[in-house]
Amino acid sequence: MKHATSEITIKALNERGVVLTDLSKIVYDMQVRYVPDLTIDECYEHILRVLDKREVQHAVLTGINIDKLAEQKLFDEPLQSIIERDEGLYGIDEILALSIVNCYGSIGFTNFGWLDKEKVGVIGDFDSKKHGGVHTFLDDILCAICASACSRLAHKRIEKED
Amino acid sequence: MKHATSEITIKALNERGVVLTDLSKIVYDMQVRYVPDLTIDECYEHILRVLDKREVQHAVLTGINIDKLAEQKLFDEPLQSIIERDEGLYGIDEILALSIVNCYGSIGFTNFGWLDKEKVGVIGDFDSKKHGGVHTFLDDILCAICASACSRLAHKRIEKED
Amino acid sequence: MKHATSEITIKALNERGVVLTDLSKIVYDMQVRYVPDLTIDECYEHILRVLDKREVQHAVLTGINIDKLAEQKLFDEPLQSIIERDEGLYGIDEILALSIVNCYGSIGFTNFGWLDKEKVGVIGDFDSKKHGGVHTFLDDILCAICASACSRLAHKRIEKED
Amino acid sequence: MKHATSEITIKALNERGVVLTDLSKIVYDMQVRYVPDLTIDECYEHILRVLDKREVQHAVLTGINIDKLAEQKLFDEPLQSIIERDEGLYGIDEILALSIVNCYGSIGFTNFGWLDKEKVGVIGDFDSKKHGGVHTFLDDILCAICASACSRLAHKRIEKED
Numbered sequence: 001m002k003h004a005t006s007e008i009t010i011k012a013l014n015e016r017g018v019v020l021t022d023l024s025k026i027v028y029d030m031q032v033r034y035v036p037d038l039t040i041d042e043c044y045e046h047i048l049r050v051l052d053k054r055e056v057q058h059a060v061l062t063g064i065n066i067d068k069l070a071e072q073k074l075f076d077e078p079l080q081s082i083i084e085r086d087e088g089l090y091g092i093d094e095i096l097a098l099s100i101v102n103c104y105g106s107i108g109f110t111n112f113g114w115l116d117k118e119k120v121g122v123i124g125d126f127d128s129k130k131h132g133g134v135h136t137f138l139d140d141i142l143c144a145i146c147a148s149a150c151s152r153l154a155h156k157r158i159e160k161e162d
Numbered sequence: 163m164k165h166a167t168s169e170i171t172i173k174a175l176n177e178r179g180v181v182l183t184d185l186s187k188i189v190y191d192m193q194v195r196y197v198p199d200l201t202i203d204e205c206y207e208h209i210l211r212v213l214d215k216r217e218v219q220h221a222v223l224t225g226i227n228i229d230k231l232a233e234q235k236l237f238d239e240p241l242q243s244i245i246e247r248d249e250g251l252y253g254i255d256e257i258l259a260l261s262i263v264n265c266y267g268s269i270g271f272t273n274f275g276w277l278d279k280e281k282v283g284v285i286g287d288f289d290s291k292k293h294g295g296v297h298t299f300l301d302d303i304l305c306a307i308c309a310s311a312c313s314r315l316a317h318k319r320i321e322k323e324d
Numbered sequence: 325m326k327h328a329t330s331e332i333t334i335k336a337l338n339e340r341g342v343v344l345t346d347l348s349k350i351v352y353d354m355q356v357r358y359v360p361d362l363t364i365d366e367c368y369e370h371i372l373r374v375l376d377k378r379e380v381q382h383a384v385l386t387g388i389n390i391d392k393l394a395e396q397k398l399f400d401e402p403l404q405s406i407i408e409r410d411e412g413l414y415g416i417d418e419i420l421a422l423s424i425v426n427c428y429g430s431i432g433f434t435n436f437g438w439l440d441k442e443k444v445g446v447i448g449d450f451d452s453k454k455h456g457g458v459h460t461f462l463d464d465i466l467c468a469i470c471a472s473a474c475s476r477l478a479h480k481r482i483e484k485e486d
Numbered sequence: 487m488k489h490a491t492s493e494i495t496i497k498a499l500n501e502r503g504v505v506l507t508d509l510s511k512i513v514y515d516m517q518v519r520y521v522p523d524l525t526i527d528e529c530y531e532h533i534l535r536v537l538d539k540r541e542v543q544h545a546v547l548t549g550i551n552i553d554k555l556a557e558q559k560l561f562d563e564p565l566q567s568i569i570e571r572d573e574g575l576y577g578i579d580e581i582l583a584l585s586i587v588n589c590y591g592s593i594g595f596t597n598f599g600w601l602d603k604e605k606v607g608v609i610g611d612f613d614s615k616k617h618g619g620v621h622t623f624l625d626d627i628l629c630a631i632c633a634s635a636c637s638r639l640a641h642k643r644i645e646k647e648d
Contacts, residue, residue, distance in 0.1 A: 059257075066228070079220075271422060272436075386552075386578050390552070416585065
């Protein structure tokens, strides 16, 4: 029962075109320089554990729902146009994503910001809208999930070394 | 032109049953102990200046839109029920409100948290749903607007004294 | 080995006059209305788990060290006077405390803010400086530890019910 | 009188080897792609306005003081070593820097994170400790000042266009 919302969250990501193994590749590329024996499977496991957190699930589901409702043009103007265009000064998509990063301590902010600017790997596909549709919240959420998995990995690995 | 979104934001608040002078009364009651010559008009002015900020406007409009879309039951389950019931562990309503408080420095967090627990004045009406409808995001947003006005007032008054 | 910094953190709190069982009483008083079968021992356990987190330990140790260095008047002016007087607009003590609350999701902000204003129980002793010395960071840190323990308790209890 | 703390803050930055015009060059390089008629003088002005904010001044002065006290080895262990080594999991330096970024809305997080990872221009000098001494808090603070100036510039420029 405990994992019900976790499964719904992963399903919601899948339906928006997100493949979790693509995210684990991003985490691997960011962390392998610090953890030479790292594997993509370990990164995948950290992403699953991030998605197990209730606060993370709420942020992911809310963000994806906003994107979908914006695709159906259900927001009032001027908000509808702001979300659709992913306007640079909007900021609410970043705030929602930060509620994910927050859960893993402050070291995640750097990785989140870097990912959000560089849009590496699959994240860039959603930002440049190759998939079509509105992904204003989704691309920030993917950055946040990856940054949180990096933080979780760093904390676990270093705690082991202590 | 500059105030266009500001006017839309105040109109959106009005349509949800929020009267700005009620908010200025809350700010007055919280700050008069520190600023004995304070007037409700001055508090009203600080609330207007808070609502002039683009980031604040985005947060208010997004929160109100989510409440309205939840009233129309347009979110997927389980998110629809979580928002409708204003579930205690949801957390995304607090995060959105914090993006307002953030703009005025960290001293606003205390007033925000206190207001969000005590639900004084008109804020309590929205929390207990006397108005009917869904006000999951609105009550936190009102706490954030009042807490931000308190911070703005404190900063301006003390800067004058320097 | 893992708990070494945890023990150092608890020792640092003790040396500043903080008794963890006093904090568990505050958590109990705040949560018993929602969890009727709650015990003070369970609250104590949640406080210990909060203090097990590396980010929490770093915030506690940094805050206590700043207070101690301010007692020795080692900060440059005007910062020394600002910290000593616990000036209302300082804000950095709240920010440090929020890095603790952040780790447990956004629902902790409300309890943090309420505690920081009401200064219930032993927290009030540090704010009103009955112990003597500088406790500018400590009182916010105690609010944050209690608020985080409340969040942790709420998340664990509700997850069980699911 | 109003600018007294502002002048003290700039002097404190200068004494740690920070030249504000170097920071305005970083802001220019990050923003010129979006604002083709941008000048370094305009960037310099935005940095001055960021440093006019009380919350920013408090964060800068606190961070610089912690660095200086760590150079004098005045923190208790293990905190002294953690700050001296700028340990990756420490996180409190990022939190302090975020209190600066927060004041300018959520769009600054991305620029902050990117700068904190890429350490462009003069920021890299402090991170790699070419200046000698402890600069654990200073490098994050410089990233935050530049990211905030970018946010301020973006908000002002787009508001003009509206």
